[in-house]
Amino acid sequence: MLFLIEYNREQGQLVTIKSFADSERKKAEKMRLQLELELNLKDIENEVVLLEAETEQALRRTHRRYFEDLAELTSVPA
Amino acid sequence: MSIPELSKSQIDKLGSRLRKGDINEDDLRLLDSYRRLFTAAYEEVVGRIRNELGLEPTGRPAKSTTSISEKLRRESIRLSQIQDIAGCRIIVADILTQDEVVGRLSQLFVGSIVVDRRERPSNGYRAVHVIVAHSGKLIEVQVRTALQHLWAELSEKLSDVVDNAIKYGGGDEQVVTILRIMSDNINVQEVGESELLRTLSENRQDKSVEELDQENTKRQDILKQKFAIVTALNAIGEVLPRLKGKKNVISD
Numbered sequence: 604m605l606f607l608i609e610y611n612r613e614q615g616q617l618v619t620i621k622s623f624a625d626s627e628r629k630k631a632e633k634m635r636l637q638l639e640l641e642l643n644l645k646d647i648e649n650e651v652v653l654l655e656a657e658t659e660q661a662l663r664r665t666h667r668r669y670f671e672d673l674a675e676l677t678s679v680p681a
Numbered sequence: 682m683s684i685p686e687l688s689k690s691q692i693d694k695l696g697s698r699l700r701k702g703d704i705n706e707d708d709l710r711l712l713d714s715y716r717r718l719f720t721a722a723y724e725e726v727v728g729r730i731r732n733e734l735g736l737e738p739t740g741r742p743a744k745s746t747t748s749i750s751e752k753l754r755r756e757s758i759r760l761s762q763i764q765d766i767a768g769c770r771i772i773v774a775d776i777l778t779q780d781e782v783v784g785r786l787s788q789l790f791v792g793s794i795v796v797d798r799r800e801r802p803s804n805g806y807r808a809v810h811v812i813v814a815h816s817g818k819l820i821e822v823q824v825r826t827a828l829q830h831l832w833a834e835l836s837e838k839l840s841d842v843v844d845n846a847i848k849y850g851g852g853d854e855q856v857v858t859i860l861r862i863m864s865d866n867i868n869v870q871e872v873g874e875s876e877l878l879r880t881l882s883e884n885r886q887d888k889s890v891e892e893l894d895q896e897n898t899k900r901q902d903i904l905k906q907k908f909a910i911v912t913a914l915n916a917i918g919e920v921l922p923r924l925k926g927k928k929n930v931i932s933d
Contacts, residue, residue, distance in 0.1 A: 673842065
């Protein structure tokens with residue numbers, strides 16, 4: 604699956620996440636560009652990134668920073 | 682529809698504009714075209730990792746505009762020289778598995794370059810990167826242990842919400858010190874654990890009492906290091922309220 608992420612770095616917060624099937628790569632790439640153009644027009648400096656993972660759960664494990672705040676990242680696993 | 686190749690001069694002029702933060706719609710479109718040139722190589726490399734090694738990397742077909750611009754500002758590098766436009770990440774349990782995965786990747790992609798940042802970390806960042814060249818494009822495969830990954834995520838997040846300089850060894854001194862100590866503790870713990878696992882895999886019947894004692898000492902050392910890592914995590918948790926006053930560090 605592909606995931607198009609918009610992330611506010613300053614706030615450390617995920618703004619939007621959209622998922623696409625593997626067969627929709629072209630569509631996902633097009634959406635990424637569209638989103639970047641829209642944000643540029645509005646002068647919003649959010650990070651836009653397209654990621655690929657088997658599941659959203661896998662993505663949340665390898666890219667925790669987009670999904671968790673510092674308190675969650677520093678919490679000691681039981 | 683095929684994407685036309687861009688000249689090196691076109692790419693690097695675009696890089697100069699990204700460095701200055703002076704970009705318009707045409708630049709974003711041009712950068713998009715440039716990044717798409719890596720898609721075929723990315724798909725081939727990630728596909729082979731999945732199909733031939735049975736691993737499940739998380740892929741990033743194209744580095745974000747924000748990350749590219751920051752890298753250009755931070756380093757005296759041209760856009761055409763950036764090695765991690767496209768790549769993927771593999772998280773493994775420990776150093777022994779990391780070594781094994783890196784070995785398998787090197788065998789699969791003959792001629793790939795291994796950048797081992799475990800002994801000599803980059804501002805505390807420890808991992809092994811395998812740089813694969815395919816059809817003239819470089820694809821970066823990051824191989825991290827779970828603890829190296831935790832450290833990297835923490836460092837990135839602190840850079841996002843506290844100070845972008847933290848990731849590169851700058852910014853709040855207390856935070857940088859905690860991160861550095863934590864990175865060192867992780868390394869000592871992981872190296873110790875891998876040595877112990879190697880020893881344990883040997884035939885126990887032949888071992889002397891002294892050797893068994895040494896194993897126990899190693900076990901205790903590993904536990905101590907694990908405790909030190911947890912202490913570092915707690916220490917970051919403790920400085921959060923102070924950092925919170927500076928920026929939006931933590932959601933309520």
